Amino acid sequence: MPESIRSNESRPPAVQGLPLHTRSLTVAVWRSTASTWHARGDVIDLRKNGFVPSSYDLQPSGIIHMMSIDLELDLETLEIDAMKVDQPFVAIEPSEATRGECCRDPAPRLLELTGERLDADFARKLGLQFGGALGCSHLLTLFQLMASTVPRAVELERTREAREGTQHDLAQRFFRRSVFVDGHAHSPELTDVAVQLADTQTRPIASDARMTDRLALSHEVKTFASVDRKRFTLERLEVRERERSSENVGSTQWTDHAALVAPLMGARIIPGMAGRVFKLMGGDPRLRPVLDNLLMFAPGFIQIMAALMDEYFEQREKAEDPTRTQKPAVANLGGNADACYMWRRDGPLSKSWATGDAEPSPRSTS
Numbered sequence: 204m205p206e207s208i209r210s211n212e213s214r215p216p217a218v219q220g221l222p223l224h225t226r227s228l229t230v231a232v233w234r235s236t237a238s239t240w241h242a243r244g245d246v247i248d249l250r251k252n253g254f255v256p257s258s259y260d261l262q263p264s265g266i267i268h269m270m271s272i273d274l275e276l277d278l279e280t281l282e283i284d285a286m287k288v289d290q291p292f293v294a295i296e297p298s299e300a301t302r303g304e305c306c307r308d309p310a311p312r313l314l315e316l317t318g319e320r321l322d323a324d325f326a327r328k329l330g331l332q333f334g335g336a337l338g339c340s341h342l343l344t345l346f347q348l349m350a351s352t353v354p355r356a357v358e359l360e361r362t363r364e365a366r367e368g369t370q371h372d373l374a375q376r377f378f379r380r381s382v383f384v385d386g387h388a389h390s391p392e393l394t395d396v397a398v399q400l401a402d403t404q405t406r407p408i409a410s411d412a413r414m415t416d417r418l419a420l421s422h423e424v425k426t427f428a429s430v431d432r433k434r435f436t437l438e439r440l441e442v443r444e445r446e447r448s449s450e451n452v453g454s455t456q457w458t459d460h461a462a463l464v465a466p467l468m469g470a471r472i473i474p475g476m477a478g479r480v481f482k483l484m485g486g487d488p489r490l491r492p493v494l495d496n497l498l499m500f501a502p503g504f505i506q507i508m509a510a511l512m513d514e515y516f517e518q519r520e521k522a523e524d525p526t527r528t529q530k531p532a533v534a535n536l537g538g539n540a541d542a543c544y545m546w547r548r549d550g551p552l553s554k555s556w557a558t559g560d561a562e563p564s565p566r567s568t569s
Contacts, residue, residue, distance in 0.1 A: 214440050215425045217394035220387035223510035225249045226503040228382040229346060230352040232360075234373055235294050238283060240276040240357060241374075244349040245269075246341055252510040257295065264294050267506070268341050272313075272349060281354060283323040286314055288342065295545050295552075302551045309338045309544040313346070325350050336547035344502045350403075351495050359404050363419055369407045378404050382496070384503030388511065389429060393438065396504060398426040400496040418449040424496040430504065431512075435472045444493060460493060464540045467497075476501045503519075 227247045235241035248268040257260045269292035275285040293306035313333055326347060334345050356378035364370055371377045381401045389395040404420040422445075429439035440458040467479060480497045484490040494533060540548040547553065 207275070209338055218387050218389070220389040221393075222251045223386040223388055224251055224384075224503075224507040224522065225386075226382075226384040226499075227504055228348055228499065230349050230356075231381040232353060232356040232375050232378040233369060233376045234278075235275065236373065239282070240278060240353070242274045242349060242356075244272045244345045244352075246271075246345040246408070248341070248506050248508075250510050253512050253524065255286055255509055255512050259524060259536045260298075262294065264510075264529055267294055270293055270339075272346055274344065274349070274353070276321065276353065280424070281357065283317050283319055283321070286317050288313055290339075290342075290565045300551065301545070304545065304551065306339055306543075306545055309333070310342070312337060313342060321353050323352050336541035336544055340502065340543045344499070348380070348382065348495065351491065354403070355402075355491065359420065363404070363406060367406060371405075371407055375407075376405075378402070382499050384499055384507070386504070386507030386510065392432060393429045394432050394504075394511075396426075396428045396430060396500065396507065398424075398428075398496050398503065400424045400492060400494060400501050411543045413449075415452060415454065417448050418452060419448070421447040421452070422492055423447075424492050426496055426500065430472060437468055437470055437472065440468055442493060442496070461495075463490075464497075472501050472504050484565055511555070 207239040224247075224287060225271075227249070230242060230244045232240060232242045246268060247266065250264045250267050254264060270290045272281055272286070273287040273289075276282065277284055286312045290307050290310065295301060295306050297303045297305045316332055319328060329343070329346055329350065331337075333346070338346045356502065360371075362375055379402075380404075381399075383397075383399045385397045385399075387395040387397075400423065402420065402422040402526055403418070405417045406419040407417045408414075424442065424444045427439070427441045428437055430436065431438050442464050444460060445455050445457045463477070463484065466483060467476075470476065470479060477498055480494060484494050540546065544550070545552055
């Protein structure tokens with residue numbers, strides 16, 4: 204990590220306001236056989252406020268999305284030997300309004316990536332195979348995170364094994380990445396967002412050792428931001444990072460990345476945040492955890508905005524002509540045609556929206 208961005212910051216700042224939404228993404232890695240790694244990724248969206256009118260029902264607060272991807276990977280090449288996709292909770296189930304379609308329909312396209320390797324070119328292949336109208340944006344976000352996480356986890360474990368001369372038992376998790384995106388209604392003008400990424404790597408230890416001795420690495424990145432709710436621009440952005448091990452778990456200070464992320468201030472969250480983040484730090488492998496943290500900001504922010512539908516209902520109630528009420532801001536953010544399979548340009552939901560047969564609803568929650 205460049206010395207120019209080190210500081211003695213003790214604690215990250217905080218967010219405040221009414222809790223709106225939490226997105227949880229986790230990736231766990233273990234050795235499943237003598238010749239394969241196993242990686243499991245999960246995404247859960249938990250709405251904490253309000254409700255959203257969907258294509259066929261009211262979508263209340265609670266779990267909106269719950270999806271997982273399991274991968275069996277070649278030990279040496281990280282080629283995908285087998286893949287399983289599960290979606291127990293989706294935003295849009297089959298109905299008359301969807302003509303029997305639902306969010307699970309694109310998943311078979313993801314399985315066609317079996318045989319590919321998690322290498323530097325995989326993200327491009329994933330986007331071509333499953334991006335936009337071809338897939339599900341939530342599974343896409345999860346798989347993008349897995350594609351970045353698994354090679355890092357495997358490299359860290361190989362390095363540790365070579366240095367310490369020990370190996371985990373089969374099926375014993377040695378690495379987990381957790382990402383949490385939390386949104387809060389700070390004020391009528393601002394939405395506060397926190398993105399917390401934590402990589403935890405463990406090591407085998409003797410039965411009489413302290414449990415904290417299992418900690419080989421704890422790498423955390425915490426982002427705290429305030430977003431203008433009308434312009435969707437970053438009005439505050441603070442990023443902190445620290446690395447710890449069992450030897451310094453109680454003494455490591457945070458690193459302040461204020462100078463690094465300063466060019467993002469005042470920019471819109473959507474569109475284009477991912478491109479700006481890659482331009483800032485995509486070429487520096489030491490900053491990859493910071494990059495991965497910030498890449499989760501925009502997809503999580505879209506989900507957060509869906510928990511602010513009360514403002515739309517209030518505007519509609521006050522309007523002399525409710526049909527002319529401005530549609531919810533989240534629809535402008537994530538509801539573009541071809542944003543995902545369910546909202547593809549020629550799909551039943553897009554057609555009903557275009558003809559006015561459906562009440563405006565945040566398409567981005569699909």
